[in-house]
Amino acid sequence: MNRREALTALAAIGAVPAARAHAAAGDLKAAAREAWLYGLPLIEMATTRARALTGRAAGVPAGLNRFGHARTLAGPAARGVTTPNNDTLYSSAWIDLTRGPLTLTLPRAGERYFSVAGMNMFTDNDFVLGTRTSGGGGGRFRILGPGQPGSGPDVVRLTTPHGWLLSRILVDGPDDLPAVHALQAQLAIAGPAVTPSAATYADRRAPAPAYFASVADLLRSDPPPGTDAALFARIAPLGLSGQGGFDAKRFGPAEVAEIEAGVAEARAALQAIRPGAAVQGWTYPRSNLGFFGQDYSLRAAVALGGLAALPGAEAMYMNPVGDRGRMFTGPGPYVMRFAAGGLPPVDAFWSLTMYEAMPDGQFFLTENPIRRYAIGDRTPTLTKNADGSLDLWIARSDPGGERTGNWLPAPAQGPFTVSFRAYLPRPELMDGRYRLPPITAA
Template sequence: MNRRELMAVLAAIAATPAARAFAAQGDLTAAAREAWLYALPLIEMAQARQRMLTATGVDAQKAGLNSFGHSRKLVVPANRWITTPNNDTLYSSAWLDLTKGPVTLTIPPTSDRYISVAVMDMYTNNNAVLGTRTLGGQGGTFTLVGPGQSGSGADVVRVETPHAWMLVRTLVDGEADLPAAHAVQDGLKLKGPKGVAPGAYANRQSPWDAYFSSVAELLASDPPRPEDLALFRKCAGLGLDPKGAFDPKRFDAAAIAQIQAGVAQASMGLIGFTKRMVFTQGWSYPRSNLGDYGQDYGFRALVALAGLAALPVTEAMYLRAQGDDGAVFSGDGLYHLAVPAKLPLDGFWSLTMYEATADGQFFLTENPINRYAIGDRTPGLKRNADGSLDVWIGRSDPGGDRTANWLPAPAKGPFAMTLRAYLPRQEFLDGRFRMPAVQKV
């Protein structure tokens, strides 16, 4: 639905007696918009779970219920199982089912290799991140308990929903380092009751009735936080209950038109967000509540769409470069980024190139040199005498000495770039340090 069609729908439904009756009970369009945004993380998580549990093929990102699946290679453009992937770490995934009891997690010693084990509830909040930052390189054994389950002590990790996603990032330093990284992956263990395979659910493009019916099932399976009850009261006209009740048959044609308009507003608003992002000296910096969103439902929905499974800022800073149109670049010319010799972090950094899709997602892009990111571990880069780095960005090879530091953009179409800084220091977190802007040459 485009903007003109949306405005026509809104004008038509506003004139009907049924619409005026619903307006007396509350704005059904606004209720549908807010409820759609609130529930999008549940839908995206359910879709990711379904893809991973049923994945086939050597390069697929697989996962089990209460068991790990491992990606043995770095992500490439053909891997589109999740939006905005990194090209620095191997992924390991497990979908947790704690309904029958706790699950035990073992993390092996990793020495100085970066690892993070993120435990996300079904609303995409990081309930815990275990690994280099929190454990050092010692590893450990932990008991994951769901809502209402008993457990105490430093080794107990409380998960806020009965189902959850565990996503592990293990740093790999080039092809020769893969066997050692695989050994770390193989040391990850889960032990617990056998999980129950989940059903199929609607996706974000599904019709309103299928979407909200699936949301109701997911709410029943993984109830919301008590502080979310105000949202459900605000959206009472929709009849979506926090315990999972929803009856799409109760609405007449005029009411359905309102609901469809609200869903369209929510979807169009998210896709257009990149044009309204706030930039500071050429970069959009993450909000402090990234990865643990509280009642910031709009931001949570945006991240679920464009960066599902984002880590908290204490673990990693995600910066989006300011482009020609918001956070999106469209030019055919050359761009330049001057990277300081040292960034204030205790981990590593990388600048990753993405092609932007029409529905607001981002994936790695094919290029002639198979380089999808540039970072502090990229071999063959030419640094300046002071250790700083000139990164050249464009659709074609910049030639000469610049070729060594070329980050290829897609051959055509819009693109975006994300800079990741793992284990940022305080001056990065509080804004005292700012990255230089990407400049058009």
């Protein structure tokens, strides 16, 4: 069932006994809580798209169905998308398939890591092209939208009429930038011209009535799958349907207060959602990261703290167990010690990236005196110990001596966290036979 066909299934919700019973109970707070989390990925995608189409996102042109390119690696000024990486150059295109399919041209990247992820408006990766899937030889692919006919090895499909293409190309230091720019220049989209909509949407900070009105508009533009019908049955008291229906005027002041209370609970719950299980000092991603199914809580948490996360076969993202949840608050130094022969098993690259924590739960790169925002297998100053082990030093100030070359600077003050990325992880990392060493106070 495609998303447009889902409308028929969702229209039948009113006949579902559970939906009628829930509506009769009138549990607005519970409905608002679940609906707010469900709508957050749509809102975050719309907010990120608006930044791009108004020229507020660096390296992205104000237009649909064309790529904009970041020409330098992300730094502290990159605040358009939470948890940016400092390993790859991004190329980004917001696409509209309502006028017909698009043709995507990929560059010949050879052995260099390269990917283009096609995300629907619910943040699922409907497809990933590149090193792992289509190879490094480049080529042309047809992107089809819901209900558009076509099949074959050069066809990929987006399950919503609108979406986001995000390319990542590995950069091996500053001297490698011209070669990556040449690859970016080969990325292209061809297809019908589309004028961006003038519609505006509320952001996640908006009052509940404005927020849900925007979610309703986004659901009309990009219908949900039929598999979400049970959720719409549960939130029936709110009047938010899969067809986008929502009428704030039918609620009195007391009911609006109840809805706002549910939204407040959702905001609080969002901060407590963990993307996976903690094992030996690290939280490992759930298997459904990047294609979430009906795991609406995880989808919402990732939309806030890691929008555009790739599926596990493409990349694994590990978060540490710090002094306070994911956060580190002490002065350090902290150390992450890999035993001899115990570096992460990957077929592309690995890195450890530093982030300062924002009050709203987002994370961004942080200023530091040596302008090092990540450390990993391509860092030229890394030095192993005499026994072959490797120490990564995490500290607010230079740990000094031979440790400086292995130093990942932390913010001078305030809470911080790190993210460990493993691109094209090998089976032993994916299935848990290999575990990262913990970060401990030195």
